Amino acid sequence: MVEERGVAVAVESGAIWVETRRQSSCGQCSAKAMCGQELLNKLGRTQNCNLVRALNDYPVRVGDTVTIAIPEQVIIKGALLVYLVPLLLMLFALVLCEWLQLSEGWVMLGSLAGLLGGFGVVALRSRMLQGSGAVQPRVVHVGLMSTGP
Structure with a gap:
């Protein structure tokens, strides 16, 4: 389980909204000069809070x-879906166009169509899983009332 601590900011039936603080180790990283996160920080993205909706079975007050958690396999499967499916469909379309002996322009268009089709599959699968409790964060521990910011 991947866990994150935060503060409950809103309570609704069966779920809560949790504000988490983004942890940054940019100051210690040796690759910060070429990192996208460091670039976003320099461009003025100073807000380091995230709002997360988490399923909840505990009595929680604002x-x-x-502590919210999500299983590692959900993150791994999500990463495979987002990165691998479009790439595989693009390569499949490329091989198919080559096998059909199409011209180079059609091979490029076919590859692009495969990539866009992969993005479509990812979007469709995301919509299907959106309401599923299996892929949403869940409250696993409730601490004491916080005393300040």
Whole structure:
């Protein structure tokens, strides 16, 4: 389980909204000169809070410190879906166009169509899983009432 601590900012039936603080180790990283996160920080992205909706079965009040978690396999499967499916469909379309002995321009267009089709598959699958509790963060621990910011 990948866990993150945060503060409950809103409570609704069966779920809560949790504000988490983004942890940054940019100051210690040796690759910060070429990192996209460091570039975003330099461009004025100073807000380091995230709002996350998490499923909840515990009695939680606004201001409580909570720990939310999501299984590692959800993150791994999501990464494979987002990165691998479009790439594989693009390569499949490329091989198919080459096998059909199409001209180079059609091979490039076919590859682009495969890539866009892969993005479509990812979007469709994301919409299907959006309401599923299996892929949403869940509250696993409730701490004491927080005393300040």
